[in-house]
Amino acid sequence: MTFHVLVTGAGRDTGRLLALAFAAQGAHVIATARTPAAAEETVALIRANGGSATAAVLDLASPESIAALELDRLDVLVNSGARYLEGDASPADITDTIAGAATGTVLLTERLLPLLRASKRADVVNLISAAGEPGRHRSSAHPAFYAAKHAQAGYAEILSARLRPEGIRVISLFPPDFVQAGPRETGAELTAQSVVDCVLFAVHQPRDCFIRSLHFEQVVDTRTTAKENH
Template identity: 90%
Template sequence: MNHALITGAGRDTGRLLALAFAASGAHVIATARTTSAAEETVALVRAAGGSAEAVALDLASPESIAALRLDRLDVLVNSGARYLEGDAAPADVADMIAGAATGTVLLTEHLLPLLRASPGGDIVNLISAAGEPGQHRSTAHPAFYAAKHAQAGYAEILSARLRPEGIRVISLFPPDFVQTGPRESGAELTAQSVVDCVLFAVGQPRDCFIRSFHFEQL
């Protein structure tokens, strides 16, 4: 049974990812800033017959990341990131960049020894079209763009350096999407479609390195 850690699993897309990985047979480590949010997701996973555990993890806190202890990990899904738009206080900007950019790097580096020990390690990054060069369609705060470009740059070099070790680094660049809605041509991208892309990528044979998903925008 693969062990998959999902950040930001306390709600929305992160919760959908946790449920999807558990349904595929993985043991899910569901992380969120609060234990209660992570436990809510774990309860849903277990109610559906899956295996999961809850872990409180604050990506904006290097101390919280350093305190994380696991025995095994096969898949790391970096999906936890605070969204920011409109006017934002300096503290909100700092918190968002710390979690999405610095937190992603520190957590990934912290867990790399376990991924290297796995027979099939995968790192999945839910970045955003805001991390693509020249993209400006999102209404997100400019600092969100900055954080997502940092994630994208880190993922790019990590993919090149880890491929010889057999670790796949898979990045998704979806536009702003909705949690629920019709999954049909002409409609906005849904969170479930993003989740399905993640499961497709990690489900491929180990000779298949899907580096990134880029989405057409309306």
């Protein structure tokens, strides 16, 4: 039976790669994005490769947009949509960043829990960030992004503990800042495709395997390391 996967932030970059990857493995993908054009472009790419997908407009920073989302079935929720923020930020930028990654993740997941509870293979996947790990300071992201990702990580941790008795897995990934494309070799920066492959690995484990989180080593900056050791 075809499994149904909703991917947030599927209109570009890593979210789009996730949507394409799940569709290539036979899933029906609900590709969501803030604009209809971005979501439809991802769906067109999936269908061009023989996959199955539908598009949906979803703004994670808007409770009204989340409430308006209509689905009748879901097996896997991939919370990958989040606004990256760095440099100088306006109050509106900060509000949007925290609302999307933190509040949006909570509201969307809570809204879709009834559908996930009806599935026999339910997973919630959270693409968080190393910025959500205690003591990690190497990302150049704005502090508001750190705050949003710590909130997302805290929610995922307690949700994992509470949903495990129901057989619902909550899987969180904590990658460092990564690039969309590059050489996938020792010493190179982590690529989006490698992150996607880790998501697929975790989701396709047998149901007795509850992977709560995946953490990644960063590329070592010897200059930074030297400063940290003195």
